[in-house]
Amino acid sequence: MSAPTQKPSVVYGRPVGTEGVPNVYAGATVVPWTPPDPGIDNLGISSVDAFAVPGVGEYTVPFDGYVRVVRSDPTSRIWHDAEVYTNLIEMKMVGHCEELGTITVRLNPDCLSTGQIRTPFDPYAGEGPSAKACRMAVGALFEMPKLGLRLVNKEPIILTIDDVRQIPPAGSPGKGQIYRMLPLHDIRRPDDQPIAYLTSLRFTMGGYLTPDELAAI
Amino acid sequence: MSAPTQKPSVVYGRPVGTEGVPNVYAGATVVPWTPPDPGIDNLGISSVDAFAVPGVGEYTVPFDGYVRVVRSDPTSRIWHDAEVYTNLIEMKMVGHCEELGTITVRLNPDCLSTGQIRTPFDPYAGEGPSAKACRMAVGALFEMPKLGLRLVNKEPIILTIDDVRQIPPAGSPGKGQIYRMLPLHDIRRPDDQPIAYLTSLRFTMGGYLTPDELAAI
Secondary structure: OOOOOOOOOEEOOOOOOOOOOOEEOOOOOOOOOOOOOOEEEEEEEEEEEEEEEOOOEEEEEEEEEEEEEEEOOOOOOOOOOOOEEEEEEEEEEEEEEOOOEEEEEEEOOOEEEEEEEEOOOOOOOOOOOOOEEEEEEEOEEEEEHHHOEEEEEOOOEEEEEEEEOOOOOOOOEEEEOOOOOEEEEEOOOOOOOOOEEEEEEEEEEEEEOOHHHHHHO | OOOOOOOOOEEOOOOOOOOOOOEEOOOOOOOOOOOOOOEEEEEEEEEEEEEEEOOOEEEEEEEEEEEEEEEOOOOOOOOOOOOEEEEEEEEEEEEEEOOOEEEEEEEOOOEEEEEEEEOOOOOOOOOOOOOEEEEEEEOEEEEEHHHOEEEEEOOOEEEEEEEEOOOOOOOOEEEEOOOOOEEEEEOOOOOOOOOEEEEEEEEEEEEEOOHHHHHHO
């Protein structure tokens, strides 16, 4: 459950420190339209990913697991003005399909996966406070032991959540912004041609987990 | 007009060597539905980019310039089966708007900008040969001397061209796959918060240029 200690060579955005930042677990109160104090959110997550393996086939795989996300101090206490920077410091999601076997998705320790929450430049029209946009650039490692493969993305997977009314956006649906195909490379031969492609990713943020629930995943 | 010599620390896809690969200029013949021999394509390009600067404003800027793209040997001589890997080895685009002044876009030498052309997994239905999909992950450097800024993207800009019937897809319209906002960071303080955002990018690949045309840009 500790964060990776390898220093990443690729940093997709703004680093956020974890030192002295408290973990937030099930039971915490989330106040809508209010920028929260810094924290490390321990949240459930589920997703449905589609993989295309050239010459072999296309597979849709449901995943379940958790993420741990460190949040920065908001840049303002006023919801509309606040920007919050995030780093995905840990992820474990497990899925299964017959052809690919069990797939475990973790963070690629060579990448710092970064994100932010801010008021978009193209906000929804409407009265009252504006919903925010959440985005995260992720470097993942897909372990597929049945195929003897460990695959990584070299372009980040951009995960987005719209209509964010509270931080964290627990319970919100999100999407991987994949245009047609995102190449996945063998971690042992990252400069060779892609082994597979991620062609679609839809996810739902879960709620806060207890430490026991996290440990059980 | 030489390629950058700094070794990039970030490689977005598959590297393609340039040694012994001939330059291709105006006058070259392009055969539709036919994978070509390797080459370095010297092509015109134009684009319209939108920038948002928080607290300041949003600006739409037209750019013109050139790209130099090295293409790999196709993996097959059969159009449908062929994959072609590409690296963007040089780019210069110049744009202007009153508020931001003259903007020059070049490659970020710290990134290897990579791409590929292949038959998509979600092809258009139809008779005859399938059109291919072209994608390129780009690390760019936006120089804005009027503002004293040199901005870089830390997530790649994903440029895509659909309905590719010939290689290179000269004359085709393309799009930057930007979901709402792509952060741009000050190259001197890349771990600080973004200075600006790219919110939209539409481009059109031009045709082959002559060496003189290239030198004049």
